[in-house]
Amino acid sequence: MKQIDAEDFRVKPETTVDLKRWPTRVDPFYASKEEYQQRLADHIARLSEHQQKLYADDRHALLLIFQAMDAAGKDGVIRHVMSGVNPQGCEVTSFKHPSGAELEHDFLWRAGHALPERGRIGIFNRSHYEDVLIVRVHPELLAAEGFDPAAADDDFWSERMRSIRGFERHLGANNVHVLKFFLHLSKDEQRKRFLARIDEPEKNWKFSQADMVERGFWGDYRRAYEQALSETSAKAAPWFVVPADDKHNARLIVSHIILDRLEKLKLSYPKVSAERKAELQKIRAQLE
Numbered sequence: 001m002k003q004i005d006a007e008d009f010r011v012k013p014e015t016t017v018d019l020k021r022w023p024t025r026v027d028p029f030y031a032s033k034e035e036y037q038q039r040l041a042d043h044i045a046r047l048s049e050h051q052q053k054l055y056a057d058d059r060h061a062l063l064l065i066f067q068a069m070d071a072a073g074k075d076g077v078i079r080h081v082m083s084g085v086n087p088q089g090c091e092v093t094s095f096k097h098p099s100g101a102e103l104e105h106d107f108l109w110r111a112g113h114a115l116p117e118r119g120r121i122g123i124f125n126r127s128h129y130e131d132v133l134i135v136r137v138h139p140e141l142l143a144a145e146g147f148d149p150a151a152a153d154d155d156f157w158s159e160r161m162r163s164i165r166g167f168e169r170h171l172g173a174n175n176v177h178v179l180k181f182f183l184h185l186s187k188d189e190q191r192k193r194f195l196a197r198i199d200e201p202e203k204n205w206k207f208s209q210a211d212m213v214e215r216g217f218w219g220d221y222r223r224a225y226e227q228a229l230s231e232t233s234a235k236a237a238p239w240f241v242v243p244a245d246d247k248h249n250a251r252l253i254v255s256h257i258i259l260d261r262l263e264k265l266k267l268s269y270p271k272v273s274a275e276r277k278a279e280l281q282k283i284r285a286q287l288e
Contacts, residue, residue: 002029004256009240011233017226017241024186025245029252036248043255044084050259051085053267055119060265061176063116064258065124067133068183069221070211071193072244074125077183081255082123091116095126103144107131107160108167115176128167129180132160132228137220161231172236179261180237181254182229183244187218 011017030036054060066074082090093114102110108128116122135141136157139149147156168178194215197207214221233239240257244250272280 002027004029004253006240006257006260009242009253009257011229011239011241013234013238015230015233017229019184019222019226019229019241022184022241023243024184024189026243026249028246028249030248033248036252039252040080040248040255043252043259044081046259047082047255047262048084048086050262050267051089051121053269054121054262054265055086055089056269057267058119058270059175060267061116061118062121062258062262063124063171063176063178064121065127065129065178065180066183067126067129067181067225068244069185069190069218070214071190071197072183072185073247073250074183076247077181077251077254078123078125080251081258082121085121089119090121090123092123092125095124095128095130098144107145108163111167115171118175128164129228129232132157132164133221133224136224137217157227158231161228164232165234168232168234168237172234177261177265178237179257180233180239181257182225182239182241183250184241185244187215189245190215 028036030039054062066078068074078092082092091114095110098110111124111128114122114124136152139152142149142152171178194207194211197203229239229241240253242250242253
């Protein structure tokens with residue numbers, strides 16, 4: 001069985017990313033649908049075990065960030081990969097258009113409010129990166145934040161990148177471990193998935209004219225992603241560019257990377273003191 005190496009997909013710090021050089025499809029890590037299902041099931045079972053230890057250990061938190069072009073499969077990755085995790089230990093936050101209250105605060109405020117507690121896994125379906133992606137592609141959105149869109153020059157966006165790096169460095173220093181996934185979809189594969197959303201009635205709800213409008217900004221989004229990936233991938237908060245044209249492969253890659261990080265935390269269940277063991281034996285005797 002071909003092994004997955006997380007390093008093949010990690011954006012190394014201070015690397016200039018050219019997404020045209022990163023593949024949207026790689027050789028599959030499964031030989032059949034049955035093998036894919038078995039391998040994913042194994043990953044899910046191991047994730048569940050590590051999540052229980054994460055909760056019991058109560059020293060660390062894990063934050064998973066997913067970003068992508070439309071139709072890249074973020075929802076599917078989250079649903080399939082995290083299907084075996086106890087819902088009480090995991091929370092998904094979807095970052096859509098900011099509310100009025102959120103617009104009255106700095107752009108990182110709403111992300112800070114959604115951070116996972118120690119012992120838990122937080123998942124951001126889109127994230128604070130929207131404020132250097134969609135807002136950069138559509139700078140007119142800055143007016144709602146109190147900024148003059150015409151004044152949003154390169155220095156403005158670089159300052160936002162610095163803020164993100166500082167925010168994520170602060171999280172790492174406080175045992176909130178950040179993993180960031182960019183699901184890298186080709187424009188042609190997006191076209192095929194859009195067509196499927198039109199042709200398959202049960203998927204019609206997923207598609208709107210707005211999706212086609214945003215597709216017209218493909219090049220602008222690619223450039224915005226390239227700068228974000230280049231400037232904010234750090235050792236403690238790395239970006240992973242995951243080939244997303246094959247949904248099955250993408251799920252295996254993401255689940256492997258999460259497992260790899262959890263295993264490096266060396267999680268364990270709390271050790272029981274001699275006094276506590278004696279107390280438990282007394283309780284056992286009472287129950288018997």
